[in-house]
Amino acid sequence: MIEIALQKELTAADGIMKLDVDLRIQQGHLVTLFGDSGAGKTSILRMIAGLMIPDDGQINVNGSNWMDVKKGISLKPQQRRVGFLFQNYALFPNMTVQENLTYALEKGQDKKIVDELIETIELGDLQNRKPGTLSGGQNQRVALARALVRKPEILMLDEPLSALDTKMRMKLQDFILTVHKRYNLTTILVSHDANEVIKMSDEVFFLEGGKIIKHGKPVDVFASKRVSGKFQLFGEIINIEKQDIIYVVTVLIGANIVKVIADESEADSMSIGDKVIVASKAFNPLIRKIEE
């Protein structure tokens, strides 16, 4: 069990924000911090990593005390067993993939883990190349491997996939899930994407203005039980066009694109990039087997 209680006054865009959160995360779970930018998600990760000091609080990781403000305990960042993956992968450009990973080893640590990670994250063909010759998705896989070299207790992912295209994002999501299970990690993901949250996490914490306003299983938190429609999908608007007197709204749902008809007043309130729920009754969609 990882128990985190943090309080800190943060300077936000529109004044002072008081971050006040209590998180209990079961060992081996993958949880998501979900919320708008400025809600305090990244600050929480930074305080867990020891890169930011809270005004008050404690962090207890599987029985060991990482931080307790009242008792004056605070492990240095390098003493905390965390792996970090950001949107910017910050690999050493002058080193090969393999050298980047080896460089992350602790003094005296068995090099075996590097080979194992290269195999698990399928970096074999890339291991002698330098980051500059790799795609964004490939570099992000290298950064994921590097974050795991020291066998962290907590893997923290700060919107690592938001700069990638859908296909690459899905592939990396699968790699993250693989290593999360294989190394029995406790993983904290920061994400804006409801589909990603539903696919990846055991639990989601919904943050607003520095507070957790909801938490639970992703499907319970996102799917509205208050609407009877059984066909609820989360997506992002990628196009809106007027056809005759109606509007055709194109929505990206996971890797699928669907089109939904909207009327003028609905279309007027929507813009490209908006997150939407597409709802229908279970009675309406046709279902048929795909012929081989």
Next chain:
Amino acid sequence: MNILKGNINSLNTSGRLTIVTLDVSGFSLKSIIIENPETVTYLRIGNPIQVMFKETEVVVGKGSDIAVSLDNRIDGVITEITKGVLLSSLIIDTKAGKIKATLTSESVTKLDLQPGEPVTALVKTTEIMLSE
């Protein structure tokens, strides 16, 4: 989307399915949903509820005694017609509120629908969604 306000009048449950009868400003509307009073808390007789259906799912009938299988019938008067090439949008003023309907322009012409005309908006039981 059309959203009307109503109250739950009666519940007819069989396993996971329930036909909910609603009172919407004096009109009796029905919706079938895959829920029962044990799976959701909003299914209580007397509870206020929102009744939602898409404008493209509204059938417009003219005259009295329309013999079709649709349970849900709301009488009103057309207040506005916007004609497009293929589709037309109607606004029907009813005691339950304004209802939008999207029909083919051809059927608007065929039925000779005009503003001021009394009509009935019809919706299938399987097309009505409920929300708290």
